[in-house]
Amino acid sequence: MPKPSQNTTPLLPTHLMQLATGFWSFKTFAGALEIGLFDLLAAGGELTMEEVSAELGIAHRPADLLLAGCASLGLLDKSGPRYRNSALAEEFLVQGRPYYFGGYIRYLDRREYPAWQHIVEALRTNRPYTWTPGTQESLFDTEDPETLRLFWDCMHSLSTSTARALAEVYDFTPHTRLLDVGGGSGAYPVELCRRFSHLTATVFDLPHVGDLARRRIAEAKLDGTVDAVAGDFNRDPALPGGYDVIVLSSVLHDWDEETGRALLRKCRAALPGGGVVLICELLLNDERxxxxxxxxxxxxxxxETEGGKNYSAAEYGAWLLDAGFSRVEVLPLDAAGANGVVVGHVG
Structure with a gap:
């Protein structure tokens, strides 16, 4: 029997330690955002630990630990005794910046993180824990203004940067009118119409979401270029017509396969020859x-959902062909909210 190699590296639980303590990084990050650290250091501000302690109203010990933690995560830089925002934090974690990402972090911290405490129950019961089936139709069915604000700030944060990345990999020049189905706050139409000035766009979403979209559209000074139309893409028998490109961003993964296929059939029926549907998602590989x-x-x-799951590009491709699209292509995407775009072409 051969002897074990003397050079064999022992198996260690280092990777397990990294997995087990992942929440340390997130909660340090979320805590710094919530307490206002990145806003304090905005616009090139540099402060010592003692100055941060005084400005935030926290003792030296937690200030020291928080600053060290954020620096270790690449969120702060340090020169001598002074800390400043890293380029990443200055760009995305300061309120008021065009591509502020803090809405997403706050939503995860306040709504999803508590729900994940029930992951074992979710696995056993196959039910969501961020909302209550039976009393609500879906996670989007709520009249609580704080929940709505948190959710749509979160989605706007995520969608804005993803839309920018989409504009780099897909050329919208041949298209003139875009329909963003389930478009929420209008992040995709706003970004894409800024990039492609010939394009006009419509956000198609539930009635109570439309006001949120109109506010964002007005802030972007795109009234007349982007509008919002009320509807329910699951219940309405058809989607609005007159558009030659439809965007489905982080929509299909919210629903089961039957619902997704039905929506793609509606997209196909609404699109003219030469039209396309763009499915922007975090795509699984074919082996899952x-x-x-x-x-x-x-x-x-x-x-978060009753039937949602993430799918592969191959699965979406099969759905598109079954729905009557003539050709499918997949474009890689490097973005926070999507790693690929599945394009369904109408012949």
Whole structure:
């Protein structure tokens, strides 16, 4: 029997330690955002630990630990005794910046993080824990203004940067009118119409979401270029017509396969020859073994939805062909909210 190699590296639980303590990073990050650290250091501000302690009204010990933690995560830089925002934090974590990402962090911290405490129950019961089936139709069915604000700030944060990335990989020049189905706050139409000045767009979403979209559209000074139309893409028999490109961003993963296929059939019926539907998602590989961002977003759908899950590009491709699209292509995307775009072409 051969002897074990003397050079064999022992198996260690280092990776398990990293997995087990992942929440340390998130809660440090979320705590710094909530307490106002990045806003304090905005616009090139540099402060010592003692000055941060005084400005935030916290003792030296927690200030020291928070600053060290954020620096270790790449959120702060340090020169001598003074800390400043890293380029990443200055760009995305200061309120008022065009591509502020803090809405997403706050939503995760206040709504999803508590729900994930019930992950075992979700696995056993196959039900969501961020809302209550039976009393609400879906996670989007709420009249609580704070919940609505948190959710749509979150989605706007995520969608804005993803829309920018989409504009880099897909050329909208041949299209003139865009319909963003389930478009929420209008992040995609706003970004895409800024980039492609010939384009006009419509956000199609539930009535109570329309006001949120109109506010964002007005802030972007795109009234007359982007508008919002009320509707329910699940209940309405058809989507609005007259558009040659339809965007479905982080929509299909909220629902089961039957619902997704039905929506793609409506998209096909609404599009003219030469039209396209763009499915922007965190796509699983064909083997459904990763990447982690897509697989773990699927787990998040367990606590957020009744039937949602993340799908592969191959699955979406099959749905598109079955719905009557003539050709499918997949474009890689490097963005926070999507790693690929599945394009369904109408012949």
């Amino acid at each position: 073994t990763g990447p982690p961002a897509a697989a773990l977003m699927g787990m998040n759908m367990l606590v």
